[in-house]
Amino acid sequence: MVKKQDFAYFVAAELKKRDNPKDFKPCEAIVISLSPLTLSVLDSKVILIENQNLIISEWFKKRWDLDKTTALSADVPSLLASAKAVSETHSYTGSPCIMPSAITHLANAIAKVNTELLQLKLNLQIHDKVIIIPSSQADIFFLVDKVLEV
Numbered sequence: 001m002v003k004k005q006d007f008a009y010f011v012a013a014e015l016k017k018r019d020n021p022k023d024f025k026p027c028e029a030i031v032i033s034l035s036p037l038t039l040s041v042l043d044s045k046v047i048l049i050e051n052q053n054l055i056i057s058e059w060f061k062k063r064w065d066l067d068k069t070t071a072l073s074a075d076v077p078s079l080l081a082s083a084k085a086v087s088e089t090h091s092y093t094g095s096p097c098i099m100p101s102a103i104t105h106l107a108n109a110i111a112k113v114n115t116e117l118l119q120l121k122l123n124l125q126i127h128d129k130v131i132i133i134p135s136s137q138a139d140i141f142f143l144v145d146k147v148l149e150v
Helices: 004-019 058-065 071-084 099-120
Strands: 027-034 037-041 046-049 054-056 129-134 141-146
Touching: 037 054, 037 129, 054 058, 058 141, 071 099
Parallel strands: 054 141
Antiparallel strands: 027 037, 027 129, 037 046, 129 141
16 A cells, blocks of 8 residues: 555656656767768767767858868968959050059958868767767767867
8 A cells, every 4th residue: 555655756757757857968979980970989988970860060060061062271272362363454544553562452252261260170080089969869869079289
C-alpha cells in the first residue's frame, strides 16, 4: 500500500527532475568527414551527422560557405591589378585623364573589402576541433564554432 507521504515524495522528485534539466555544457568534437559534416565526440563513442543529429549554426554555415568557389581569393586580385593598370589620355587635350586615379581608389576599396571577407572565412578541415552544445531535445547538438589551435 502506497502512503501519502511516499506519493508526495515521488511527485516532488519528478518535479525536481523536470525543473532541473541536465547541465548543458559545451564540449569539443573532432571533424571526421566534411560531406556530410560528421563529428566524433568522446573518442568516437558518439558520432554526429549533419541534418541528422547535428544542427549547424547559421553563422558557422555562412563562414564555411564563404568563398567556396574561390572567386574572392583567386579572381579578385588579378581583376584589381588589371583595373589599376588602366591608363588613358584625352584625345582632345593630350593631357592625362583622372579616370585611372578613380579606378585605383575603387580597386583599393574593393581590395580592402575582399581582405576583410576572406578573414571571416572558416577553412574547416578533417581533424579540426569544433565546439558543440547539446540542444534541449535528446541526442540533438548544435555546432557553434571552430576551435583555433595555438
